[in-house]
Every structure is written in C-alpha cells, then in structure tokens.
Amino acid sequence: MSNTDVIKRMYAAKGDIKVLRDVISPDAEWDITVGFPHGGVYNGLDTIISDFFSFFGDFDEFWAEGDEFWEVDDHVIALGRYQGKAKATGERFTSRFVHIYTLRENKITRLQQTNDTVQISRALGKS
Template sequence: MGAATTIVQQAYEAFGRGDVPAMLNLVADEVDWEFVGSANLPYAGRRRNKKEVADFFAAIPRTDDIHAFEPREFIEADEHVTVLGWENSTALDTGKKFESEWVHVFTVKNGKVTRWRGFFNTAARYGM
C-alpha cells in the first residue's frame, strides 16, 4: 500500500465518522471533484474548491440516508487510487431503499486529493 492509498483510506475513515473537516483537510485547495450523475441529484456535478466539496458532503444527508457504505477494494497506480465499494441507502425524496456498487477514482498529489470522480447505479436509486 502506497502513500496515495493511505490518504484515500484516511478520507473514508473521516467520512465514516461524519468528520467532514478532517475529510476536507485531505483535499487540495484547488480540486477537480465530480459525482457523475443526474442533475436531479443535489450532490451530482463538478466542484472546484474546498467550499464546494463541503457543499457536496452537506448535500448527501439531505438527499440520501446511508445505512451502509463499504469501500471494499483499493487499486493503486502511482498517484491514482480506484476504490470499489457498495452502499445501502434510502432516497429521501421517494423513501425508496436501494443498493448499489460504486466506483470512486482519486488522484493524490503532495498528500492531497486533487481529483475525484464518483459513480454509482443511479437507476437503482430511482427504481428503474
């Protein structure tokens, strides 16, 4: 396990504790952060700085109630870390429970996350 994976694991540990400030300490001041999904999802879209990333994290609990969130596999290639995981959540707008595997792709430079992409099966969230 390399330095990039260590930073990413620290980010998941902070997220698991609900410690957004600790998470943001691992994010570069200028970042390319995007959850790829429907514009209907408040946490979808691109963010460019820590304040916008904080807004991303604030939108999640207003949108989905996460019951289980499990990063399961970390794949490191130099400064890039791909994480495969799974979640069980409830969509707050519909009350529908859903499960989805997800993929997060990080780039870590100088001990900070400089790029992040998130993907999950948004069709499962909407019951499609």
C-alpha cells in the same frame, strides 16, 4: 500514509466535514456522474463541501465502502458500494461505484466517479 490509506480514511469518516477538509485539497475537482444526487463537476474544497456534500441531507444514512483498491503512482482506483437509507421514503439501498482519485502530498486533488444511480434514485422515490 499511502494514498490508499488517505482514501480509506475518507470512507471511514462517513461524511465527517473535519476529515473531508483534512484529506481533500483546497483546489480539488469532483466529477460526479449525472443522475447521482447533485451530480456534476465541482471545483474547490468549499464548493465540494457546500454544494455537493449537501446531498447527505436527503438521507438518514449514507456511506461509501471500498471493496478493492489499486494504487499506481499518484492515482487510486476504488471499487465499492454506497449504502444508505433515504429520508423521504425510508428505503435502504446498495449501489456499486468506481472512484478514480488523483492525489498530491496525501491530499485528494481529483475524483472521477461513476455509479449505478438507479438504486439510489429508487430509494429517493425518483424512478
């Protein structure tokens, strides 16, 4: 399995915790844009799942779709978009992202994310 395949598997899982545990390293770091729901830096798989991915509770639907991928050595860069529907407002949104991943032995060890957070904030009724 290529590193890009690992990232595509995570996106296809749409938040399935079992898959997340399969593809994310126990010592991973998640660096999420401030302004994104639960934005900040998270260290360790359990913290990423419990503290970051809990943002899924704000949405009836939420998923990431990769549109373009570049793999160089142990890094994958993904351009794509988040899509979803906010629970509080019922509003749908599409928001572009860039994800830069580092992988080791088919496990994600780091994510650096940047995102146009405006569309998500609007859907959540925060702007």
